[in-house]
Amino acid sequence: MKIKLEIINNGEVEVKEFSTIRMRGRALKRMLEISDVMEKAEEAGVFTQEHYDLMCEFICEMYGNKFSVDDLLDGMYLEEIYPTFMDLNTEIGNKTMKKMENLIKK
Numbered sequence: 001m002k003i004k005l006e007i008i009n010n011g012e013v014e015v016k017e018f019s020t021i022r023m024r025g026r027a028l029k030r031m032l033e034i035s036d037v038m039e040k041a042e043e044a045g046v047f048t049q050e051h052y053d054l055m056c057e058f059i060c061e062m063y064g065n066k067f068s069v070d071d072l073l074d075g076m077y078l079e080e081i082y083p084t085f086m087d088l089n090t091e092i093g094n095k096t097m098k099k100m101e102n103l104i105k106k
Contacts, residue, residue: 001091003059003084005067005075016075021064023092031092034058055085062088 001020006013034054041051056069059081067075076084 001087003063003076005071007067007071007075016067018063018066020062020088020091023062023095027062027092028096030058030061031089035089052081055081059084059088062092 002017004015004017007016008014037054038051041047053069056072059072060067060069072081
C-alpha cells in the first residue's frame with residue numbers, strides 16, 4: 001500500500017511517496033492491540049488524543065518509520081488519516097486470512 005505525504009524541507013514542499021514494509025507477525029499483533037483499544041473507545045463514545053496518537057504511530061510503524069508522526073500529521077490531510085489506518089488494518093487482515101486459507105487447503 002502506498003501513501004503520499006507533503007514533506008516540508010527548508011520551506012519547500014516536496015511530495016514523497018511511501019510503501020508499506022513487508023510485514024512480519026508483529027504487525028498483526030500490533031494491529032489487534034490497537035483495534036481493541038479503538039473498539040473500546042468507540043463503544044464508550046470517547047476518542048482522545050491518545051487514540052489519535054496510536055493510529056498515527058501505527059501508520060508510521062507499518063511504513064518502516066520512514067517518516068515521523070509529525071511528518072504524517074503535517075503531510076497528510078486530516079480526513080485521510082483514519083482511512084489510511086483502516087486500509088492498513090484491512091491489508092493486514094487480508095494477508096493473514098489468505099495465508100490461513102492456504103494452510104487449510106493443504
